[in-house]
Amino acid sequence: MEKKTIWHTMAAVDVRFLYIIIVIAIVIPLLNPIGLPLVFLDEVIDTVALMRSIPPGSLVYFGAECAAENSAELRPPAVAGARLMYELGHRIIIGGFWPDGCILVRQWLTPYFEEMGAVYGEDYVILGYRASVTSILDTARDNFILAFSDRDINGDRLSSMPVMAGLNKASDFAYCFVLSPGGPGTGTYTTAWRATGEVDLIIDVPTGSMYNSAGNNYQSGLTAGLIGGLNGGAQFEQLIGHPGEATRSMDAQSMGHFAIITFLVVGNIGYFQIRRMEEQEKEAIKSGGS
Amino acid sequence: MDTTALSDALRPFLSSWLRSDSNRLSFTAFIFFAFFITMVIYYWRMSLGEKPMPKLRRIPGLDALDESIGRATEMGRPIVFVPGMSGFSAPTYAALTIMGYVADQVARYDTRMIVCYRYPEVLAVGSSIVQTSYLEQGKRDAFRADDHRFLSSDQFGYASGVCGILQRERAASQHIFGSMAAEAIILAEVGNVVGAIQIAGQTGSLQQPYLFAACDYTLMVEELYVASAYLSQDRLRIGMLAAQDISKSVLIILIVIGAFLMTFGSNFIDRILTLY
Amino acid sequence: MAGVNVPTAIVDALTPWSTTIGVICLIGVWSMLYKENPFYRACEHAYVGSAAAHTLVTTYANTIKPGIQMNMAQNGDYWEIIPILLGCLIYFQPIRQYNWISRFPMAFWVGYNAGYSLTLRVAMPLFTEARRTMLPFFVITDGRFDLMTSINNIVFTGVVVLVLVYFIFSRNVIQGKGVFLNRWARIAIMICFGAGFGNGVANRVSLLIGRFNYVLSDWLKLY
Amino acid sequence: MRRTVPMVLTFCAGFIMVLDGFFNISFINGFANRYLMRSVTLSVAWAAGIGALNIVRLHVRNITTKRTNYQYSYILLGFFFFMLISGVVLERHTTNPFYQFVYSSFQAQLSAAVFSLSSFYLASSSYRAFRARSLEATLLLVAAVFVISGSVPMGAAIWSGFPTVSQWLMKYINDSTMRAFTIGSTMGTLSQCVRNLVGIERGHLRGSEGG
Secondary structure (H helix, E strand, O other), X not given: OOOOOHHHHXXXXXXXXXXXXHHHHHHHHHHOOOOOOOOOOHHHHHHHHHXXXXXXXXXEEEXXXXXXXXXXXXXXXXXXXXXXXXXXXXXXXXXXXOOOHHHHHHHHHHHHHHHHOOOEOOOEEEEEEOOOHHHHXXXXXXXXXXXXXXXXXOOOEXXXXXXXXXXXXXXXXXXXXXEEOOOOXXXXXXXXXXXXXXXXXXXXXXXXXXXXXXXXXXXXXXOOEEOOHHHHHHHHHXXXXXXXXXXXXXXXXXXXXXXXXXXXXXXXXXXXXXXHHHHHHHHHHHHHHO | OOHXXXXXXXXXXXXXXXXXXXXXXXXXXXXXXXXXXXXXXXXXXXHHOOOOOOOEOOOHXXXXXXXXXXXXXXXXXXXXXXXXXXXXXXXXXXXXHHXXXXXXXXXXXXXXXXEEEOOHHHHHHHXXXXXXXXXXXXXXXXXXXXXXXXXXXXXXXXXXXXXXXXHHHOOOEEEEEEXXXXXXXXXXXXXXXXXXXXXXXXXXXXXXXXXXXXXXXEEOOOHHHHHHHHHHOOHHHHHHHHHHHHHHHHHHHHHHHHHHHHHOOOOHHHHHHOOO | OOOEOOOHHHHHHHHHHHHHHHHHHHHHHHHHHHOOOHHHHXXXXXXXXXXXXXXXXHHHHHHHHHHHHHHHHHOOOHHHHHHHHHHHHHHHOOOOOOHHHHHHHHHHHHHHHHHHHOOHHHHHHHHHHHHHHOOOOOOEEOOEEOXXXXXXXXXXXXXXXXXXXXXXXXXXXXXXXXXXXHHHHHHHHHHHHHHHHHHHHHHHHHHHHHHXXXXXXXXXXXX | OOOHHHHHHHHHHHHHHHHHHHEOOHHHHHHHHHHHHHHHHHHHHHOOHHHHHHHHHHHHHHHHOOOOOOHHHHHHHHHHHHHHHHHHHEOOHHHOHHHHHHHHHHHHXXXXXXXXXXXXXXXXXXHHOOOOOOHHHHHHHHHHHXXXXXXXXXXXXXXXXXXXXXXXXXXXXXXXXXXXXXXXXXXXXHHHHHHHHHOOOOHHHOOOOOO
């Protein structure tokens, strides 16, 4: 008969118990943030410097590739990015190929644009969702307005808007700032515009899980900038001097991470304890039998 | 060696017909493609002859397919098959090839297989693949069209649907192939909870750790593309794989030579790559 | 085309309830963590239904309608009817007898995508990445041998080559005893997966943060 | 007819794209840009309804034959037609305030909620599934612990070395492995596409041969 030790009890613990722990670990620091200092990564600092080096009046493509579920990670860098672009006097063209991308980015950015006094159609425009991303981006290499059927998200004519002045093809963009939770994402733009030499500077804003491959693209020079995950978003916010949602969430992020580490460690200690006991039992049976 | 002169000499000739851009990789890409196509043709011809084809390295994940089917048959519970989250794309073709193999076994042993689709066009193809397997076994009536389920084109709508099926049908094994995204961990964990034996293989590397931890067998990254050649042992497909491997070897050799030359202060290979 | 409009008063009256509805949906989905239940099933079905409709609506509003209004009616691009008809052939798919007709548009898309992939665009990473992998093994900075950078470069190039060799499947191509290299390749792959897991944690934890921000800040207005 | 037409379509569309991608032939480049790409956009857009059609068909059948849990099909169809009709009829479609209200209170929240389930599953799988069973699994775990702690301020506060080690792992092991994956899967895609174009792999046509 198997002995019941604390390790056995812990191995058989109800998973719902773990769920409660992780909820507590996140909710408490959200309510009472301590504000631990951030470690700034070179890549984020360089990205901000790159954006600042682009002259005012330049056209910028803002890739609103996101869905509602990524809002926690992508809203902070999107807001901070749009703020910085507007402050630097860039003209922002927002397009997206996730069905909800443009709608969401519009919801996120409109309050900030209103606060800063940006005018729709003059300082920024939202193109709206289109199906079939590869063929549209390809058409846009030669004729941007035709590719988007000359219509913005509201169904108004793009060609009549002052913000579009001087935008004929994709190569007129100074850089692209692309949110990237998967595909379509940065990869889509690097294949369509970077690989064909239309746009040389692509700033990658991946979610945490895309960050792995994003690092490689950044190192190989495929992308020119990298702001990864909520952590990158928090650094970005602080670097441009508008700490916001991401900065506030970093303590909860820390606690959540440590809850996961604790699960990993405790789970493994329990596993080794049980295995050791089983081995001891086997040896005991062996020596008893012989 | 002076590559600038070579580049200048080539430019007028190439610019009349070859597209170029600021990356200056067109000529290299063109040569590489030509080489790859030559290899494809070479192995195509070879596969028609009698010469022995290259042997493939063992892939445990694919060998385990039979075990999982056997277990489902013994327990009398269904297999749940997930052919990936993308529409027609390279990973989906690979997943459908594996599904064809599983369908042959399932039809032979009268095991039940439930396939969950995210795209209707994949459903159309998938159900006819399985139906063909049943026809070949002479069991036309044993094919159950209702087990081919289109769930939702929405990523998480699909995931929640698969979870529901895993739990309600008490699956004995789950096969996850094709391209997966964030929902991989949801499927694998729910599969674990119902106690299914799980085999997973997908092309992206980002979801791999979760699958590696939660599944009994995992195919790593490119191993999925090999499945079509490995399971069919078809000479033509093995030949295509060999062509691909040789092209890859050329690239590896280029990298190694380039790195050595770089060590001695010469970026010759780099300049050769960016001729035009 | 002038559309119908819902009176502003109604929308204004409804808007304050938006977050409450969202929280109810959230509770419905999370109730699955306790156990599978009717509330969850209701949410699941509502989700699938609205997602299917939303995709249709966005496509209609952004591609189909502007295409008809602008390209055909104004610019006279009537050739666009041909691809439209080709796309519509897919609707033969549910009809068993004429199922094969639905393969025509599929074949077209498959061909287009295959051709698109077989160009420089997709092949480009092959060469950009190869170029950046050729790193010098001995680095000398300011006249002195830089040990750390040298080791890092050797590790980087070494790992790329090892993993590439690991994924060569046909044995006759690389003859002989490269098998022991595979072990090292697997070690690198495992560390890579570990790092992937680590970054994935960041992603998943921030999802929860997002949801709690919604409940605590947007709904309960605690901060 | 059933086999040849699709194969010819596949080959033509693909071959024109390949020519366009590599060569300066003004006729081909013009055709691809003006017609071919736009055709794909349009045909994909007009085919978008097939998924919805499938779902509706399935659930109408559920209701008419009164299968188990058929009541839920009413909910599904209700939501579907409500969203569809309001989206198409209303002025400015997706940006109409009423549609935005429905979308952001139901669909956006439900999808975020389902995705966030994966955080809970991550918690349970890190407790139960990630075990140091072998050397390989141990390495995976150790790397994971370093990267997890290195990416948040608290890790740096506990030991300043965490971010350094985690960045080294990311830069030199992770990025290089990822690079090999990228090169490999690019090769895999190329070879798959060649097979599709010349018709060695006809997965998308299977089943149309006999019927």
